[in-house]
Amino acid sequence: MAISASDVKKLRDMTGSGMMDCKKALTEAGGDFDKAIEILRKRGEKVAAKRGDRDANEGAVIAKINDDKTYGVVVRLSSETDFVAKNDDFVAFTQKVADxxxxxxxxxxxxxxxxxxxxxxxxxxxxxxxxxxxxxxINLTAYEQIEAPLVAEYIHSGNRAGVLVGLSQNSDDAYNAGRDVAMQVAAMKPVALDKDDIDQETQDKEVEIAKELARQEGKPEAMLDKIAMGRLNKFFKENTLVNQQFVKDNKKTVKQYLNDTEKGLAATGFKHVTLG
Known part of the structure:
Protein backbone atom coordinates (compact mmCIF):
# COMPACT_ATOMS: atom_id res chain seq x y z
CA MET A 1 0.00 0.00 0.00
CA ALA A 2 1.03 3.59 -0.61
CA ILE A 3 2.29 5.42 2.48
CA SER A 4 1.60 9.15 2.46
CA ALA A 5 4.19 11.75 3.43
CA SER A 6 1.85 13.00 6.15
CA ASP A 7 1.72 9.52 7.72
CA VAL A 8 5.50 9.31 7.65
CA LYS A 9 5.75 12.72 9.30
CA LYS A 10 3.17 11.71 11.93
CA LEU A 11 5.18 8.60 12.84
CA ARG A 12 8.37 10.63 12.93
CA ASP A 13 6.73 13.13 15.31
CA MET A 14 5.52 10.27 17.49
CA THR A 15 8.85 8.45 17.67
CA GLY A 16 11.61 10.85 16.72
CA SER A 17 12.99 8.30 14.24
CA GLY A 18 14.30 9.23 10.80
CA MET A 19 11.95 9.78 7.86
CA MET A 20 13.21 6.79 5.85
CA ASP A 21 13.07 4.53 8.91
CA CYS A 22 9.49 5.61 9.52
CA LYS A 23 8.48 5.04 5.90
CA LYS A 24 10.01 1.54 5.90
CA ALA A 25 8.33 0.68 9.21
CA LEU A 26 4.92 1.88 8.01
CA THR A 27 5.27 -0.01 4.76
CA GLU A 28 6.22 -3.19 6.60
CA ALA A 29 3.32 -2.67 9.02
CA GLY A 30 0.79 -2.05 6.24
CA GLY A 31 0.08 1.45 7.54
CA ASP A 32 -0.64 0.31 11.13
CA PHE A 33 0.98 2.89 13.43
CA ASP A 34 1.13 0.62 16.49
CA LYS A 35 2.84 -2.13 14.50
CA ALA A 36 5.18 0.43 12.93
CA ILE A 37 6.19 1.69 16.37
CA GLU A 38 6.83 -1.88 17.47
CA ILE A 39 8.97 -2.45 14.37
CA LEU A 40 11.00 0.67 15.17
CA ARG A 41 11.44 -0.50 18.77
CA LYS A 42 12.64 -3.88 17.56
CA ARG A 43 15.11 -2.17 15.29
CA GLY A 44 16.28 -0.27 18.33
CA GLU A 45 16.88 -3.57 20.09
CA LYS A 46 18.95 -4.75 17.15
CA VAL A 47 20.98 -1.55 17.26
CA ALA A 48 21.54 -2.04 20.98
CA ALA A 49 22.77 -5.60 20.42
CA LYS A 50 24.98 -4.56 17.52
CA ARG A 51 26.58 -1.88 19.68
CA GLY A 52 26.90 -4.05 22.77
CA ASP A 53 30.70 -4.01 22.54
CA ARG A 54 30.91 -0.21 22.35
CA ASP A 55 31.92 1.85 25.36
CA ALA A 56 29.25 4.09 26.85
CA ASN A 57 31.29 6.27 29.19
CA GLU A 58 29.39 9.51 28.65
CA GLY A 59 25.85 10.27 29.76
CA ALA A 60 23.95 12.07 32.53
CA VAL A 61 23.75 11.47 36.28
CA ILE A 62 20.76 12.86 38.18
CA ALA A 63 20.29 12.90 41.98
CA LYS A 64 16.92 13.83 43.51
CA ILE A 65 15.31 13.85 46.95
CA ASN A 66 11.68 13.86 48.06
CA ASP A 67 9.88 16.89 49.49
CA ASP A 68 10.55 16.12 53.15
CA LYS A 69 14.20 15.33 52.40
CA THR A 70 14.11 11.82 53.89
CA TYR A 71 14.68 9.76 50.74
CA GLY A 72 16.76 10.19 47.63
CA VAL A 73 17.74 8.46 44.40
CA VAL A 74 20.56 8.82 41.91
CA VAL A 75 20.45 7.37 38.38
CA ARG A 76 22.92 7.23 35.50
CA LEU A 77 21.91 7.01 31.84
CA SER A 78 25.01 6.20 29.79
CA SER A 79 25.75 7.08 26.17
CA GLU A 80 28.69 6.69 23.82
CA THR A 81 29.24 10.38 23.07
CA ASP A 82 29.29 13.65 24.95
CA PHE A 83 27.23 15.15 22.12
CA VAL A 84 24.28 12.90 22.96
CA ALA A 85 24.77 13.29 26.72
CA LYS A 86 24.40 17.08 26.51
CA ASN A 87 21.21 16.90 24.45
CA ASP A 88 18.28 18.49 26.32
CA ASP A 89 15.97 15.55 25.53
CA PHE A 90 18.54 13.07 26.85
CA VAL A 91 18.91 14.96 30.14
CA ALA A 92 15.13 15.42 30.43
CA PHE A 93 14.64 11.69 29.94
CA THR A 94 17.13 10.96 32.73
CA GLN A 95 15.30 13.44 34.96
CA LYS A 96 12.03 11.63 34.27
CA VAL A 97 13.59 8.27 35.13
CA ALA A 98 14.79 9.77 38.43
CA ASP A 99 11.27 11.08 39.13
CA ILE A 138 22.41 3.91 25.53
CA ASN A 139 21.90 2.08 28.82
CA LEU A 140 20.52 2.83 32.25
CA THR A 141 23.63 1.69 34.08
CA ALA A 142 23.29 2.78 37.71
CA TYR A 143 20.60 3.30 40.33
CA GLU A 144 21.19 3.99 44.01
CA GLN A 145 18.88 5.03 46.81
CA ILE A 146 19.22 6.17 50.40
CA GLU A 147 16.77 6.78 53.25
CA ALA A 148 17.62 8.70 56.44
CA PRO A 149 16.20 11.33 58.83
CA LEU A 150 17.67 13.80 56.30
CA VAL A 151 19.02 13.28 52.78
CA ALA A 152 21.00 15.95 50.92
CA GLU A 153 21.77 15.79 47.20
CA TYR A 154 24.37 17.25 44.86
CA ILE A 155 24.81 17.07 41.08
CA HIS A 156 28.28 17.89 39.76
CA SER A 157 28.52 20.33 36.85
CA GLY A 158 27.37 18.96 33.52
CA ASN A 159 25.51 16.08 35.21
CA ARG A 160 28.78 14.14 35.38
CA ALA A 161 28.28 12.92 38.96
CA GLY A 162 25.50 12.67 41.53
CA VAL A 163 25.79 12.31 45.30
CA LEU A 164 23.35 11.54 48.12
CA VAL A 165 24.32 11.94 51.77
CA GLY A 166 22.23 10.62 54.68
CA LEU A 167 22.29 12.56 57.96
CA SER A 168 21.03 11.82 61.45
CA GLN A 169 18.98 15.00 62.01
CA ASN A 170 16.61 17.05 59.87
CA SER A 171 16.84 20.84 59.84
CA ASP A 172 17.70 23.64 57.42
CA ASP A 173 21.20 23.96 58.86
CA ALA A 174 21.70 20.21 58.66
CA TYR A 175 20.57 20.20 55.02
CA ASN A 176 23.00 22.97 54.09
CA ALA A 177 25.79 21.08 55.84
CA GLY A 178 24.73 17.92 54.04
CA ARG A 179 25.06 19.70 50.71
CA ASP A 180 28.60 20.70 51.68
CA VAL A 181 29.41 17.10 52.56
CA ALA A 182 27.88 15.86 49.29
CA MET A 183 30.20 18.22 47.41
CA GLN A 184 33.06 16.81 49.52
CA VAL A 185 32.16 13.32 48.31
CA ALA A 186 32.22 14.45 44.67
CA ALA A 187 35.59 16.16 45.14
CA MET A 188 37.44 13.74 47.42
CA LYS A 189 35.84 10.42 46.39
CA PRO A 190 35.84 8.53 49.70
CA VAL A 191 35.48 4.76 49.43
CA ALA A 192 33.51 4.30 52.66
CA LEU A 193 31.72 6.23 55.39
CA ASP A 194 34.04 5.26 58.27
CA LYS A 195 36.90 2.84 58.83
CA ASP A 196 34.56 0.12 60.10
CA ASP A 197 32.89 0.14 56.67
CA ILE A 198 36.08 -0.92 54.88
CA ASP A 199 36.16 -4.69 54.54
CA GLN A 200 38.91 -6.67 56.23
CA GLU A 201 40.34 -7.90 52.93
CA THR A 202 40.99 -4.31 51.82
CA GLN A 203 42.54 -3.46 55.19
CA ASP A 204 44.81 -6.52 55.04
CA LYS A 205 45.88 -5.57 51.53
CA GLU A 206 46.75 -2.03 52.63
CA VAL A 207 48.78 -3.41 55.55
CA GLU A 208 50.76 -5.72 53.24
CA ILE A 209 51.41 -2.88 50.79
CA ALA A 210 52.59 -0.66 53.65
CA LYS A 211 54.92 -3.39 54.95
CA GLU A 212 56.42 -3.97 51.53
CA LEU A 213 57.02 -0.24 51.03
CA ALA A 214 58.71 -0.08 54.43
CA ARG A 215 60.93 -3.03 53.53
CA GLN A 216 61.96 -1.32 50.30
CA GLU A 217 62.82 1.76 52.36
CA GLY A 218 65.11 -0.38 54.50
CA LYS A 219 63.06 -0.28 57.70
CA PRO A 220 63.82 -2.98 60.33
CA GLU A 221 61.51 -6.01 60.19
CA ALA A 222 60.58 -5.47 63.86
CA MET A 223 59.12 -2.05 63.03
CA LEU A 224 57.04 -3.12 60.04
CA ASP A 225 53.80 -3.78 61.95
CA LYS A 226 53.89 -0.37 63.64
CA ILE A 227 54.72 1.41 60.39
CA ALA A 228 51.98 -0.48 58.55
CA MET A 229 49.34 0.47 61.14
CA GLY A 230 50.37 4.10 60.87
CA ARG A 231 49.95 3.99 57.12
CA LEU A 232 46.63 2.17 57.48
CA ASN A 233 45.37 4.97 59.74
CA LYS A 234 46.49 7.47 57.09
CA PHE A 235 44.55 5.44 54.52
CA PHE A 236 41.43 5.69 56.73
CA LYS A 237 41.82 9.47 57.07
CA GLU A 238 42.20 9.96 53.33
CA ASN A 239 39.54 7.50 52.14
CA THR A 240 36.70 7.44 54.68
CA LEU A 241 34.26 10.33 54.50
CA VAL A 242 33.83 11.25 58.15
CA ASN A 243 37.60 11.16 58.79
CA GLN A 244 38.62 13.22 55.77
CA GLN A 245 39.72 16.81 56.22
CA PHE A 246 36.75 19.03 55.41
CA VAL A 247 37.56 20.78 52.11
CA LYS A 248 36.13 24.13 53.26
CA ASP A 249 38.06 24.10 56.55
CA ASN A 250 40.98 21.65 56.67
CA LYS A 251 41.42 22.20 60.41
CA LYS A 252 38.33 20.02 60.88
CA THR A 253 37.32 16.55 59.82
CA VAL A 254 33.92 16.07 58.19
CA LYS A 255 32.74 14.47 61.43
CA GLN A 256 33.77 17.56 63.43
CA TYR A 257 32.22 19.93 60.89
CA LEU A 258 28.84 18.20 61.13
CA ASN A 259 28.88 18.14 64.94
CA ASP A 260 29.87 21.83 65.04
CA THR A 261 26.99 22.65 62.69
CA GLU A 262 24.46 20.98 64.96
CA LYS A 263 25.36 19.00 68.07
CA GLY A 264 24.99 15.29 67.43
CA LEU A 265 24.63 15.71 63.67
CA ALA A 266 26.35 12.82 61.89
CA ALA A 267 26.55 11.27 58.43
CA THR A 268 24.76 7.93 58.22
CA GLY A 269 25.71 6.97 54.66
CA PHE A 270 26.34 8.19 51.13
CA LYS A 271 25.96 7.18 47.50
CA HIS A 272 28.24 8.46 44.73
CA VAL A 273 27.59 7.76 41.05
CA THR A 274 29.88 9.08 38.30
CA LEU A 275 30.22 8.72 34.56
CA GLY A 276 32.68 6.23 33.14
Whole structure:
Protein backbone atom coordinates (compact mmCIF):
# COMPACT_ATOMS: atom_id res chain seq x y z
CA MET A 1 0.00 0.00 0.00
CA ALA A 2 1.03 3.59 -0.61
CA ILE A 3 2.29 5.42 2.48
CA SER A 4 1.60 9.15 2.46
CA ALA A 5 4.19 11.75 3.43
CA SER A 6 1.85 13.00 6.15
CA ASP A 7 1.72 9.52 7.72
CA VAL A 8 5.50 9.31 7.65
CA LYS A 9 5.75 12.72 9.30
CA LYS A 10 3.17 11.71 11.93
CA LEU A 11 5.18 8.60 12.84
CA ARG A 12 8.37 10.63 12.93
CA ASP A 13 6.73 13.13 15.31
CA MET A 14 5.52 10.27 17.49
CA THR A 15 8.85 8.45 17.67
CA GLY A 16 11.61 10.85 16.72
CA SER A 17 12.99 8.30 14.24
CA GLY A 18 14.30 9.23 10.80
CA MET A 19 11.95 9.78 7.86
CA MET A 20 13.21 6.79 5.85
CA ASP A 21 13.07 4.53 8.91
CA CYS A 22 9.49 5.61 9.52
CA LYS A 23 8.48 5.04 5.90
CA LYS A 24 10.01 1.54 5.90
CA ALA A 25 8.33 0.68 9.21
CA LEU A 26 4.92 1.88 8.01
CA THR A 27 5.27 -0.01 4.76
CA GLU A 28 6.22 -3.19 6.60
CA ALA A 29 3.32 -2.67 9.02
CA GLY A 30 0.79 -2.05 6.24
CA GLY A 31 0.08 1.45 7.54
CA ASP A 32 -0.64 0.31 11.13
CA PHE A 33 0.98 2.89 13.43
CA ASP A 34 1.13 0.62 16.49
CA LYS A 35 2.84 -2.13 14.50
CA ALA A 36 5.18 0.43 12.93
CA ILE A 37 6.19 1.69 16.37
CA GLU A 38 6.83 -1.88 17.47
CA ILE A 39 8.97 -2.45 14.37
CA LEU A 40 11.00 0.67 15.17
CA ARG A 41 11.44 -0.50 18.77
CA LYS A 42 12.64 -3.88 17.56
CA ARG A 43 15.11 -2.17 15.29
CA GLY A 44 16.28 -0.27 18.33
CA GLU A 45 16.88 -3.57 20.09
CA LYS A 46 18.95 -4.75 17.15
CA VAL A 47 20.98 -1.55 17.26
CA ALA A 48 21.54 -2.04 20.98
CA ALA A 49 22.77 -5.60 20.42
CA LYS A 50 24.98 -4.56 17.52
CA ARG A 51 26.58 -1.88 19.68
CA GLY A 52 26.90 -4.05 22.77
CA ASP A 53 30.70 -4.01 22.54
CA ARG A 54 30.91 -0.21 22.35
CA ASP A 55 31.92 1.85 25.36
CA ALA A 56 29.25 4.09 26.85
CA ASN A 57 31.29 6.27 29.19
CA GLU A 58 29.39 9.51 28.65
CA GLY A 59 25.85 10.27 29.76
CA ALA A 60 23.95 12.07 32.53
CA VAL A 61 23.75 11.47 36.28
CA ILE A 62 20.76 12.86 38.18
CA ALA A 63 20.29 12.90 41.98
CA LYS A 64 16.92 13.83 43.51
CA ILE A 65 15.31 13.85 46.95
CA ASN A 66 11.68 13.86 48.06
CA ASP A 67 9.88 16.89 49.49
CA ASP A 68 10.55 16.12 53.15
CA LYS A 69 14.20 15.33 52.40
CA THR A 70 14.11 11.82 53.89
CA TYR A 71 14.68 9.76 50.74
CA GLY A 72 16.76 10.19 47.63
CA VAL A 73 17.74 8.46 44.40
CA VAL A 74 20.56 8.82 41.91
CA VAL A 75 20.45 7.37 38.38
CA ARG A 76 22.92 7.23 35.50
CA LEU A 77 21.91 7.01 31.84
CA SER A 78 25.01 6.20 29.79
CA SER A 79 25.75 7.08 26.17
CA GLU A 80 28.69 6.69 23.82
CA THR A 81 29.24 10.38 23.07
CA ASP A 82 29.29 13.65 24.95
CA PHE A 83 27.23 15.15 22.12
CA VAL A 84 24.28 12.90 22.96
CA ALA A 85 24.77 13.29 26.72
CA LYS A 86 24.40 17.08 26.51
CA ASN A 87 21.21 16.90 24.45
CA ASP A 88 18.28 18.49 26.32
CA ASP A 89 15.97 15.55 25.53
CA PHE A 90 18.54 13.07 26.85
CA VAL A 91 18.91 14.96 30.14
CA ALA A 92 15.13 15.42 30.43
CA PHE A 93 14.64 11.69 29.94
CA THR A 94 17.13 10.96 32.73
CA GLN A 95 15.30 13.44 34.96
CA LYS A 96 12.03 11.63 34.27
CA VAL A 97 13.59 8.27 35.13
CA ALA A 98 14.79 9.77 38.43
CA ASP A 99 11.27 11.08 39.13
CA UNK A 100 9.79 7.62 38.56
CA UNK A 101 12.42 6.07 40.83
CA UNK A 102 11.75 8.65 43.53
CA UNK A 103 8.01 7.99 43.42
CA UNK A 104 8.14 4.17 43.26
CA UNK A 105 11.28 3.34 45.27
CA UNK A 106 12.23 0.20 43.29
CA UNK A 107 14.58 -2.17 45.10
CA UNK A 108 17.04 -2.62 42.21
CA UNK A 109 18.10 -1.36 38.79
CA UNK A 110 16.23 -4.27 37.20
CA UNK A 111 13.05 -3.31 39.07
CA UNK A 112 13.46 0.30 37.96
CA UNK A 113 13.80 -0.72 34.30
CA UNK A 114 10.55 -2.71 34.58
CA UNK A 115 8.48 0.24 35.85
CA UNK A 116 5.93 1.81 33.46
CA UNK A 117 6.93 5.08 31.85
CA UNK A 118 4.48 5.78 29.05
CA UNK A 119 1.30 3.83 28.44
CA UNK A 120 2.16 0.14 28.24
CA UNK A 121 5.87 0.89 27.78
CA UNK A 122 8.41 0.38 30.53
CA UNK A 123 11.52 2.44 31.19
CA UNK A 124 13.52 -0.31 29.48
CA UNK A 125 11.24 -0.06 26.41
CA UNK A 126 11.74 3.70 26.26
CA UNK A 127 15.52 3.33 26.52
CA UNK A 128 15.37 0.89 23.60
CA UNK A 129 13.31 3.39 21.62
CA UNK A 130 15.98 6.01 22.27
CA UNK A 131 18.65 3.64 20.95
CA UNK A 132 16.70 3.28 17.73
CA UNK A 133 16.19 7.03 17.48
CA UNK A 134 19.77 8.08 18.18
CA UNK A 135 21.54 5.01 16.74
CA UNK A 136 23.98 4.94 19.65
CA UNK A 137 24.50 2.60 22.60
CA ILE A 138 22.41 3.91 25.53
CA ASN A 139 21.90 2.08 28.82
CA LEU A 140 20.52 2.83 32.25
CA THR A 141 23.63 1.69 34.08
CA ALA A 142 23.29 2.78 37.71
CA TYR A 143 20.60 3.30 40.33
CA GLU A 144 21.19 3.99 44.01
CA GLN A 145 18.88 5.03 46.81
CA ILE A 146 19.22 6.17 50.40
CA GLU A 147 16.77 6.78 53.25
CA ALA A 148 17.62 8.70 56.44
CA PRO A 149 16.20 11.33 58.83
CA LEU A 150 17.67 13.80 56.30
CA VAL A 151 19.02 13.28 52.78
CA ALA A 152 21.00 15.95 50.92
CA GLU A 153 21.77 15.79 47.20
CA TYR A 154 24.37 17.25 44.86
CA ILE A 155 24.81 17.07 41.08
CA HIS A 156 28.28 17.89 39.76
CA SER A 157 28.52 20.33 36.85
CA GLY A 158 27.37 18.96 33.52
CA ASN A 159 25.51 16.08 35.21
CA ARG A 160 28.78 14.14 35.38
CA ALA A 161 28.28 12.92 38.96
CA GLY A 162 25.50 12.67 41.53
CA VAL A 163 25.79 12.31 45.30
CA LEU A 164 23.35 11.54 48.12
CA VAL A 165 24.32 11.94 51.77
CA GLY A 166 22.23 10.62 54.68
CA LEU A 167 22.29 12.56 57.96
CA SER A 168 21.03 11.82 61.45
CA GLN A 169 18.98 15.00 62.01
CA ASN A 170 16.61 17.05 59.87
CA SER A 171 16.84 20.84 59.84
CA ASP A 172 17.70 23.64 57.42
CA ASP A 173 21.20 23.96 58.86
CA ALA A 174 21.70 20.21 58.66
CA TYR A 175 20.57 20.20 55.02
CA ASN A 176 23.00 22.97 54.09
CA ALA A 177 25.79 21.08 55.84
CA GLY A 178 24.73 17.92 54.04
CA ARG A 179 25.06 19.70 50.71
CA ASP A 180 28.60 20.70 51.68
CA VAL A 181 29.41 17.10 52.56
CA ALA A 182 27.88 15.86 49.29
CA MET A 183 30.20 18.22 47.41
CA GLN A 184 33.06 16.81 49.52
CA VAL A 185 32.16 13.32 48.31
CA ALA A 186 32.22 14.45 44.67
CA ALA A 187 35.59 16.16 45.14
CA MET A 188 37.44 13.74 47.42
CA LYS A 189 35.84 10.42 46.39
CA PRO A 190 35.84 8.53 49.70
CA VAL A 191 35.48 4.76 49.43
CA ALA A 192 33.51 4.30 52.66
CA LEU A 193 31.72 6.23 55.39
CA ASP A 194 34.04 5.26 58.27
CA LYS A 195 36.90 2.84 58.83
CA ASP A 196 34.56 0.12 60.10
CA ASP A 197 32.89 0.14 56.67
CA ILE A 198 36.08 -0.92 54.88
CA ASP A 199 36.16 -4.69 54.54
CA GLN A 200 38.91 -6.67 56.23
CA GLU A 201 40.34 -7.90 52.93
CA THR A 202 40.99 -4.31 51.82
CA GLN A 203 42.54 -3.46 55.19
CA ASP A 204 44.81 -6.52 55.04
CA LYS A 205 45.88 -5.57 51.53
CA GLU A 206 46.75 -2.03 52.63
CA VAL A 207 48.78 -3.41 55.55
CA GLU A 208 50.76 -5.72 53.24
CA ILE A 209 51.41 -2.88 50.79
CA ALA A 210 52.59 -0.66 53.65
CA LYS A 211 54.92 -3.39 54.95
CA GLU A 212 56.42 -3.97 51.53
CA LEU A 213 57.02 -0.24 51.03
CA ALA A 214 58.71 -0.08 54.43
CA ARG A 215 60.93 -3.03 53.53
CA GLN A 216 61.96 -1.32 50.30
CA GLU A 217 62.82 1.76 52.36
CA GLY A 218 65.11 -0.38 54.50
CA LYS A 219 63.06 -0.28 57.70
CA PRO A 220 63.82 -2.98 60.33
CA GLU A 221 61.51 -6.01 60.19
CA ALA A 222 60.58 -5.47 63.86
CA MET A 223 59.12 -2.05 63.03
CA LEU A 224 57.04 -3.12 60.04
CA ASP A 225 53.80 -3.78 61.95
CA LYS A 226 53.89 -0.37 63.64
CA ILE A 227 54.72 1.41 60.39
CA ALA A 228 51.98 -0.48 58.55
CA MET A 229 49.34 0.47 61.14
CA GLY A 230 50.37 4.10 60.87
CA ARG A 231 49.95 3.99 57.12
CA LEU A 232 46.63 2.17 57.48
CA ASN A 233 45.37 4.97 59.74
CA LYS A 234 46.49 7.47 57.09
CA PHE A 235 44.55 5.44 54.52
CA PHE A 236 41.43 5.69 56.73
CA LYS A 237 41.82 9.47 57.07
CA GLU A 238 42.20 9.96 53.33
CA ASN A 239 39.54 7.50 52.14
CA THR A 240 36.70 7.44 54.68
CA LEU A 241 34.26 10.33 54.50
CA VAL A 242 33.83 11.25 58.15
CA ASN A 243 37.60 11.16 58.79
CA GLN A 244 38.62 13.22 55.77
CA GLN A 245 39.72 16.81 56.22
CA PHE A 246 36.75 19.03 55.41
CA VAL A 247 37.56 20.78 52.11
CA LYS A 248 36.13 24.13 53.26
CA ASP A 249 38.06 24.10 56.55
CA ASN A 250 40.98 21.65 56.67
CA LYS A 251 41.42 22.20 60.41
CA LYS A 252 38.33 20.02 60.88
CA THR A 253 37.32 16.55 59.82
CA VAL A 254 33.92 16.07 58.19
CA LYS A 255 32.74 14.47 61.43
CA GLN A 256 33.77 17.56 63.43
CA TYR A 257 32.22 19.93 60.89
CA LEU A 258 28.84 18.20 61.13
CA ASN A 259 28.88 18.14 64.94
CA ASP A 260 29.87 21.83 65.04
CA THR A 261 26.99 22.65 62.69
CA GLU A 262 24.46 20.98 64.96
CA LYS A 263 25.36 19.00 68.07
CA GLY A 264 24.99 15.29 67.43
CA LEU A 265 24.63 15.71 63.67
CA ALA A 266 26.35 12.82 61.89
CA ALA A 267 26.55 11.27 58.43
CA THR A 268 24.76 7.93 58.22
CA GLY A 269 25.71 6.97 54.66
CA PHE A 270 26.34 8.19 51.13
CA LYS A 271 25.96 7.18 47.50
CA HIS A 272 28.24 8.46 44.73
CA VAL A 273 27.59 7.76 41.05
CA THR A 274 29.88 9.08 38.30
CA LEU A 275 30.22 8.72 34.56
CA GLY A 276 32.68 6.23 33.14
Missing amino acids: IALENRPASLEALLALPMEGDLTIEDKVTEMVGKINEK
